[in-house]
Every structure is written in C-alpha cells, then in structure tokens.
Amino acid sequence: MPRFLNEQQHSVLSAVVDRLIPPDDDPGASDAGVPDYIDGLLGAFTYDPPHIWAGGPFSGRFGGANGFTSFHRLTATEELAWRTRIEGSLGIPERERLGPVAGLQQRYATGLEALGADFTSLTPQAQDERLREQPEFTALVYEHACEGMYGAPEYGGNRDLIGWSNIDYLGDVQPRGYSDEEVSQP
Amino acid sequence: MTRDFDAIIVGSGPGGSTVADELTRAGMSVLILERGRNRLINLDDPHELAADYSSDELKFLERHFLGPDPWLEPRTFRRNEADGDHVHIGDVNNLPATVGGGGVHADGKLPRFREDDFRVLSELGPIEGTSIADWPISYDDLEQCYADAERLIGVAGLAGANPFAAWRSGDYPMPPGAPMYGSTITAAAAERLGFHPYPGPTGCNSVPYDGRPACNNCGFCAYFGCPIHAKGDPVAVLRQALLSGRAELRPDAFVSKILLQNGLATGVEWIDASGQAHEERAARVVVAGGAMETPRLLLLSGMAHPEIGRNLMFHMQTFVMGRMPFRVHGHKGRSVTTLHDDHIIVDEAAKAAAREHGLPWVKGGLVEHCSPSHPIAEAKAYPWGIEHKELMRTSPLRDHFLGFCMQGDDMPQSVNRVDLDPSICDVRGLPVARTTYEPHRHEIVSSRYHATKLTAILAEAGAEEIFTATSPKTEGTLRTSHSPISMVPVSRHVVGTARMGNDPTTSVCDPWGRLWEAPNVMIADSSLFPTGSGYGPTLTLVALALRNARALASEA
Numbered sequence: 001m002p003r004f005l006n007e008q009q010h011s012v013l014s015a016v017v018d019r020l021i022p023p024d025d026d027p028g029a030s031d032a033g034v035p036d037y038i039d040g041l042l043g044a045f046t047y048d049p050p051h052i053w054a055g056g057p058f059s060g061r062f063g064g065a066n067g068f069t070s071f072h073r074l075t076a077t078e079e080l081a082w083r084t085r086i087e088g089s090l091g092i093p094e095r096e097r098l099g100p101v102a103g104l105q106q107r108y109a110t111g112l113e114a115l116g117a118d119f120t121s122l123t124p125q126a127q128d129e130r131l132r133e134q135p136e137f138t139a140l141v142y143e144h145a146c147e148g149m150y151g152a153p154e155y156g157g158n159r160d161l162i163g164w165s166n167i168d169y170l171g172d173v174q175p176r177g178y179s180d181e182e183v184s185q186p
Numbered sequence: 187m188t189r190d191f192d193a194i195i196v197g198s199g200p201g202g203s204t205v206a207d208e209l210t211r212a213g214m215s216v217l218i219l220e221r222g223r224n225r226l227i228n229l230d231d232p233h234e235l236a237a238d239y240s241s242d243e244l245k246f247l248e249r250h251f252l253g254p255d256p257w258l259e260p261r262t263f264r265r266n267e268a269d270g271d272h273v274h275i276g277d278v279n280n281l282p283a284t285v286g287g288g289g290v291h292a293d294g295k296l297p298r299f300r301e302d303d304f305r306v307l308s309e310l311g312p313i314e315g316t317s318i319a320d321w322p323i324s325y326d327d328l329e330q331c332y333a334d335a336e337r338l339i340g341v342a343g344l345a346g347a348n349p350f351a352a353w354r355s356g357d358y359p360m361p362p363g364a365p366m367y368g369s370t371i372t373a374a375a376a377e378r379l380g381f382h383p384y385p386g387p388t389g390c391n392s393v394p395y396d397g398r399p400a401c402n403n404c405g406f407c408a409y410f411g412c413p414i415h416a417k418g419d420p421v422a423v424l425r426q427a428l429l430s431g432r433a434e435l436r437p438d439a440f441v442s443k444i445l446l447q448n449g450l451a452t453g454v455e456w457i458d459a460s461g462q463a464h465e466e467r468a469a470r471v472v473v474a475g476g477a478m479e480t481p482r483l484l485l486l487s488g489m490a491h492p493e494i495g496r497n498l499m500f501h502m503q504t505f506v507m508g509r510m511p512f513r514v515h516g517h518k519g520r521s522v523t524t525l526h527d528d529h530i531i532v533d534e535a536a537k538a539a540a541r542e543h544g545l546p547w548v549k550g551g552l553v554e555h556c557s558p559s560h561p562i563a564e565a566k567a568y569p570w571g572i573e574h575k576e577l578m579r580t581s582p583l584r585d586h587f588l589g590f591c592m593q594g595d596d597m598p599q600s601v602n603r604v605d606l607d608p609s610i611c612d613v614r615g616l617p618v619a620r621t622t623y624e625p626h627r628h629e630i631v632s633s634r635y636h637a638t639k640l641t642a643i644l645a646e647a648g649a650e651e652i653f654t655a656t657s658p659k660t661e662g663t664l665r666t667s668h669s670p671i672s673m674v675p676v677s678r679h680v681v682g683t684a685r686m687g688n689d690p691t692t693s694v695c696d697p698w699g700r701l702w703e704a705p706n707v708m709i710a711d712s713s714l715f716p717t718g719s720g721y722g723p724t725l726t727l728v729a730l731a732l733r734n735a736r737a738l739a740s741e742a
Contacts, residue, residue: 020570028575053251056240057413067237072251075223075438075459077613081255097611098257098275128571138570146565151244167578169517169561172241174413177402180364183519186512 003043004105005112010035012112015120017145019127020138026166029145037148037157038141042105044086049073052082054154062176068154104140111137191217191434192742194454194468196441196483199287200724201710202474203420204731206427207338212739215432217466219456221479222253222283224437225411226290226421232428235398235421239290239411243560246410252282252291258613259283261478262620263674266601271608271620278621279500279680281476285437286411288476288678289419289724293408293521294389296341296419296725297552298332300352300530301325303719310532310547313628316597317497319716322688322697323733325352331729336387338426339728340395340418343387350382350527362523363392363401368514368588369524369555375647376526376555383555386525387725389419396422405559407521419724442616444471444487444707451707457614470738474710474731481604481683481713482619484694484701491703493694495605497598498621499682499718500675501551502629503657506640507589508649513581514588516557524555529592529636530720539635540628548632551593551720553640558584588649590640593679594633595720597626604683623658623675630660681723684713699734708734 002010017029017038029035044051053072060066074082080094088103089095114137115130116122122130131138148157150164152172158164164171192214195202206216228234245251253259261278264270281288302309304321312318333355336343343358362385365373373383390401390412401416415421427433438459445453445465453467473480481495529550540548558564564584568577580586607620637654644652658675659665665672686709687693690702699714701707710731712723719726 021574022572024572024575026575026579053245053249054240054242055238056242057237058240068240068242072238077258077459078255080613081258084257097613098260142570143566145570146562147244147248150561150565151248152242155244164561166575167561167581172404172406174241174404174406175402177404178518180403183364183403184367184370186367 003039003046005035005039005042005108009109009112010039012115012119013038013141015127016115016131016141019124019131020142020145021149027162029149031159032149032157032162033159034145034148034157037151037155038108038144040156041144042086042108045083047071050079050082051155054152058174059152059154059172061171062173064175068152107137107140111140191215191466191468193470193472194219194466195472195474196454197287197474197476197479197711198285198424198435199474199476199711200289200420200728201731202287202472203424203427204335204338204728205472205474205710205735206433207423208732208735209739210427210430210432212742213432214739214742216427216434217468218433218435219439219441219454220285220435220437221440222285222437224285224435225252226285227425227428229428229435232425235415239413241404241406241410241413243562247560247563252284252411254280254283256280259618260610260612261618262607262610264620264622265624265673266622272610274674275610278674279478279676279678281678281680285435286420286424290411291409291678292419292724294417294419295386295522295525295554295722296336296339296389297387297525297721298352298354299325299719299721299726300350303717303721306717310549313545313597313626315599316626316628317600318597319685319687319692321716322686328729328733329353329355331732332725334732335725335728338423339389339420340391340422341387341389341725342392344385347384348382348527350531358387360392360395363388363390363520364403365523366516366519366557368510368516368557371510371514372555372588372590372643372647373524376643379643379646381526381528381643383524383526386523386554388520388523389417390520391416391418401520403519405517405519405521440614441483442486442614444473444483444704446487446704449704451704461614470706470708472708472710476711477680477683477713478604478619478621480709480711482606484684485606486616489701489703491694493685493692495603495683496600497682497685498602498604498623498680499596499598499715500623501677501679501718501720502594502596502625502633503675503677504592504594504633504637504640505589505655505657506637506644506652507587508644508652509582510586510588510649513585514557515585516587517559521559522554522556526553529553529639530595536635540631543627543631545628545631548628548635549595549720550632550636551595552722554591554593556591557588588647589644592633592636592640593677593720593722594629594636596718597628598682598717599626625658625660679718679723681712681715681718684709685716686714687716698737699730708738710734
C-alpha cells in the first residue's frame with residue numbers, strides 16, 4: 001500500500017531500481033521491496049511515530065523480541081529537520097534558516113516525471129540512457145536503493161532478507177553475536 | 187527556577203561524566219547539562235540501561251540517530267582565509283550529541299600516550315610554522331589516573347604486549363578480546379617485517395565487568411551505541427555519578443552561555459528543547475563539550491583570550507588498503523582488535539626522511555589493523571547496473587578489503603582554529619563553530635613516508651591492488667563532502683582548542699585545566715591538549731579529567 005507515491009510513480013520507480021540493482025541469478029531491487037523502502041521514507045510522516053529511526057535493541061532474528069518494529073518518537077526539533085528534508089522548506093521560514101530546501105518528495109515527483117511516462121515500456125538500454133540523462137536524480141535513487149536493499153527490513157526494503165541473502169550476510173546478529181572462533185578463524 | 191549546585195557540568199561525554207563521578211564521590215552536588223537526547227540510561231533508575239541502541243546501519247550511519255543532525259546543528263569549514271567565510275556547511279567531525287557523548291560511538295580503543303608525547307618540544311624540537319609545546323604535566327603525573335581510568339571504564343588489554351608502551355603500574359583489568367581474522371593475517375605479516383603488533387586496549391568487556399556483559403563481537407561497534415552495553419565508556423562513570431544521588435542529568439539542555447561576573451563564572455544560561463532559555467547558578471562550571479563545542483561556548487560567552495580555539499588538531503589519517511584473495515569477514519568482531527605503534531617512534535630513519543623534505547623530523551601515529559564491515563556504505567561505493575550485483579557478491583571493498591589506518595600525529599598551528607561562523611546559525615539561532623584547517627607539510631611528508639612501510643606490510647600479507655588515501659585529502663581540487671576523499675578531515679580525534687600551559691599569554695588554561703580568564707571554569711575534554719600525539723584522545727582526556735577533578739574536589 002503506497003504511502004506517498006501513486007501507482008504510476010511506483011511502477012516507474014520499480015523499473016528504475018531494477019536498472020540500478022538489477023535481477024540476475026539473484027533477485028533485484030524491486031523483488032527486495034526497494035520501491036517500498038523509498039515510498040516509506042517519502043511517506044515517513046504518515047506513520048505514528050514516523051518511520052525514521054527503528055527501535056532497539058534487537059530485531060528478533062537472532063533471539064529476543066523484535067524491537068525494530070517500534071519506531072522512535074521524534075522531538076519537535078527532530079521533526080522539523082526530517083520534515084524539511086522530506087517535504088522541503090515550502091517557504092516556511094523556520095525551514096529556510098540555511099536557505100530553501102528541495103524536499104525528497106518533490107525531487108522524486110519531478111525526477112520520475114522527467115524519465116517519461118513511457119519509461120516502463122522502454123528497452124533496458126533505452127532506460128539506462130534516460131537515467132544517464134538525469135544524473136542527479138539517478139544518484140539520489142541509487143543511494144536510496146542501496147539503503148533499501150541492504151538496510152534492515154523494518155524500513156520496508158530488504159524484503160525476505162533478499163538483499164542480505166544475495167551477499168551471504170546475516171545483518172544484525174544481536175543478542176547472539178559471533179563466537180570468538182567465528183571472529184578469529186577463516 | 188533557581189537552584190544551587192556545587193558544579194554545573196556542560197556535556198555528558200567521557201570527560202563530563204568522569205568529572206561528575208569524581209565530584210559526587212567527594213560529596214559535591216552536580217548538574218550535568220547535555221545538549222543531546224538520552225538514549226543511554228534510565229534517569230529514574232540508573233541501574234537500568236536503555237534499549238535504544240541497535241545494530242542498524244541506516245539508523246546510525248545514514249540518519250544521525252546519535253545526533254547532531256547536521257541541518258539543525260551544522261558546522262562550517264574552510265581551509266584558510268583565502269577560501270572566504272566557509273566552503274562547507276554541515277557535518278564537520280560531528281561527535282555524537284547524546285548522553286554519553288563521543289564515548290557512545292567509539293569502538294572503544296583506549297590507548298595511553300607515551301612519556302614522549304608530553305614533551306615533544308623538548309625531545310624532538312620545534313618545526314617551523316607550528317606551535318609545538320610541552321605539556322605542563324608529565325606522563326608520571328598522570329600514570330595513576332590512567333590506571334584508575336582503565337579500571338573505571340573497564341579496559342581489556344595485555345600489559346607488555348606493546349614494546350613501545352609507556353610504563354604502567356599494573357595490569358589491565360581484563361584480558362584482550364578475540365582478534366579479528368583479518369588482523370591475524372596483517373599482524374603476522376607485520377611481525378615478519380620486524381614491526382610489533384599487539385592486541386589493542388579496548389573499552390569493550392572481554393568478560394562480564396562492573397555489572398555489564400562481555401562483548402559478543404556483533405560487529406556494529408564504531409559509530410554505534412552498544413545494544414548490550416558491553417562498552418564501558420562513559421556509561422560506567424555516569425551511572426556511578428547518578429547512583430550517588432548527588433548528580434542530576436538534564437538531556438536536551440543546550441548551554442548557550444557561561445555567566446560571568448568579575449572574572450568568575452556564576453552559572454550558565456541554557457536552552458531547553460522548546461527553545462526556552464533558563465539560568466542555573468553554581469560555584470563552578472566544568473566545560474566538557476569536546477574540542478569544537480568547548481571553544482564555541484567560551485566564545486559565545488564573550489571570553490576574549492586570543493588563544494581560544496587555536497591550535498586545533500585532528501589526526502592525519504592514512505589509509506593503506508588492499509584486496510585479499512579470500513574473505514576476511516571484517517563484520518565479525520569489535521571493529522579493530524590489533525594495533526602497532528612502530529610509526530610513532532621518531533628514529534634516525536624517520537629523521538633522515540624528514541630532512542630530505544627540509545623538516546627536522548616526522549612522527550607518524552598509531553596504526554589500526556582494519557577492514558570495513560557495513561554493506562550499505564560498500565554498495566554506495568560501487569557503480570549502478572549489473573556490475574553492482576557482481577561486485578556486492580565478490581565484495582572487493584568490504585569482505586576482501588583489508589589494511590591499515592594510521593592516526594598520524596598532527597602538529598599544532600596557530601592558524602588552524604575554531605571560531606564562530608560569521609553568518610551560519612544553528613536551529614537555536616546561535617552562531618555555529620567554524621573550522622579553519624589545513625595540514626602542515628609535516629603531516630603530508632609523514633603520511634607518505636609511513637604509507638610506504640604500511641604498503642610493504644600489506645603486500646607481505648598477500649594483498650593485491652594496494653592503494654593509499656588520506657583524510658584530509660591533501661592535493662587536487664577542493665572537495666568538501668564529508669567523506670574520506672574530502673578536504674574536511676574525517677578523524678573524530680579532535681583536540682587542542684583551549685590548550686593548557688604555564689604561561690597565561692600562550693595558553694588558555696592553567697596546568698589544572700582552569701581558564702586563566704575565569705579560574706572557576708575548568709575544561710574537561712581534549713581541548714586542553716597542547717599536542718595531539720598519534721593516539722586516540724579519550725583515555726588521556728579521561729585521566730586528565732580525573733586528575734583535575736580530584737584537585738578541584740580537594741579544594742572545595
């Protein structure tokens with residue numbers, strides 16, 4: 001269920017992230033829910049508490065209860081920073097202390113539109129061409145794609161731990177940790 | 187609302203917490219004001235530690251969970267005056283703004299300095315363009331406090347393992363933890379070439395200690411709070427202070443000014459989370475904001491000593507990294523477990539190399555044997571497209587990546603300084619700390635000289651495609667992104683902006699850490715250091731805080 005993006009934007013974004021982190025013998029970014037990670041960031045304030053910082057101390061994947069699903073509350077000042085980052089400064093004076101800020105929501109809406117309504121129907125080569133024509137936006141999506149692929153699944157990406165499985169990585173291992181032998185031996 | 191305290195302590199990091207513990211032991215009442223949030227300890231029942239930390243790369247490395255948020259509380263940077271007011275606004279060596287301060291994020295390496303580090307000017311002599319000075323105290327003056335600091339924090343290490351270490355009055359309170367696999371390979375190679383690697387002393391429990399569990403090697407150490415509280419710095423001393431019943435800790439309390447009257451502090455003005463200003467009165471003020479926020483506060487308070495903020499030092503970090511033909515799993519273990527000190531020793535060869543560049547000597551620093559551990563950071567370093575997948579699977583920049591980081595000694599220069607930015611303010615409307623910093627030729631020559639040796643060790647270890655990088659970047663076009671390829675140094679070892687000394691005209695603080703300008707204000711952080719050494723500053727600043735707090739308590 002999208003939090004910020006509409007269906008059209010979501011499907012273009014899925015096509016984009018599959019060019020950035022494509023499926024091959026292993027699943028790619030859209031299989032891993034990366035568009036949902038990005039949508040979750042853009043719509044972080046549609047949750048209460050907002051989906052900015054997952055809780056602690058453990059995820060439950062290696063023992064204990066899952067505290068990651070209870071997100072932290074933000075102070076008013078922290079909310080100001082994250083709303084400015086996500087929604088942009090929108091002419092609000094307290095958000096423009098360091099100058100106007102183009103919010104992530106706006107950058108995604110504009111960036112996805114600039115890729116063209118026909119993006120999903122293009123050949124992979126033509127899609128890459130379009131992405132190279134928008135280097136700033138592509139760099140932004142790639143940063144977020146990496147976060148969504150290899151971050152904790154509680155943020156919406158790394159679905160079924162696909163990102164971590166692809167690279168044979170266990171992720172957070174508390175409270176089990178690693179034994180001294182696992183640390184010191186090959 | 188006005189209350190009296192024997193002391194107000196600004197900042198709850200390793201320095202401030204240590205002073206709080208010492209003063210409350212002596213029966214004094216203290217108020218600790220911390221600008222950041224409390225994620226560390228239950229303030230109603232300090233026996234209980236918080237559950238907010240986690241092994242979550244997004245939260246800690248991408249989303250500023252420990253603060254400060256670089257948009258709310260930016261800093262600014264320029265290399266020199268020719269750069270104009272600033273060339274970068276944002277993160278400039280931001281140590282955490284949270285209860286526990288810089289101690290929370292560190293991977294807990296806690297080495298002592300060597301005897302020579304306290305008298306660099308006498309031992310090695312001056313270097314043109316620097317302001318190298320001897321410390322007003324010696325290693326011997328501090329040894330007992332070093333030993334006490336190691337016991338209080340809980341440091342795991344092996345006495346005698348490092349042939350270059352200063353003398354010590356006793357053993358470490360705990361044996362060292364398990365060495366990381368990659369480090370066992372680089373350590374063996376270093377030994378074959380005549381270097382002297384040893385298990386790094388770390389403030390991570392190797393056995394249960396002081397009511398906290400042993401570290402379980404989860405790998406989320408440097409830059410993360412410890413989810414099981416196996417890191418002792420500074421939770422151990424802070425908890426003790428709070429349990430005394432004589433310490434009050436207020437998070438979300440930003441000290442904006444030290445109130446001064448007739449050359450003495452009468453208290454502080456502080457701003458709460460809603461922006462409301464308050465005042466508190468105390469007999470003395472202890473400032474422990476770190477070497478950037480401390481001079482900022484002194485300047486915001488209208489203090490005028492011309493040396494405030496000057497002689498800012500970082501470590502000149504030299505990275506020598508290479509690709510191993512097998513996986514080294516740097517994500518298992520406590521970030522760094524092996525060190526060697528050989529490059530800190532200024533021998534005849536180092537002097538000869540220095541003379542070729544017109545310098546009398548060059549000094550390197552502590553070498554950390556290291557390997558990166560976090561996949562999001564790795565992923566962002568690769569290009570997008572089909573090669574991303576293959577690179578992430580083979581992992582040349584993480585799971586096969588091994589090498590060294592040398593924390594090179596940085597010589598003090600008067601022009602390298604912290605002052606108030608002329609136009610950029612934080613969210614409270616107060617001018618932010620501006621860094622003006624460029625390395626001296628000493629650091630650059632030293633880095634190149636020692637990088638050659640480190641490259642030889644890494645080749646001996648079997649690494650391929652070995653390369654060297656420094657932070658700050660020292661040549662080429664201006665780059666200011668906060669990354670290891672930037673001219674903004676990424677070293678979190680920040681020292682020297684309120685140096686202590688015997689001469690009130692050339693030092694900001696006296697040999698007991700008190701401001702010449704307002705003697706009931708004591709500095710309890712690395713701002714005091716006249717020179718930086720090539721070691722991380724934390725254990726030394728804690729030992730110094732212990733010594734100076736004890737003197738303060740005995741006079742009260």
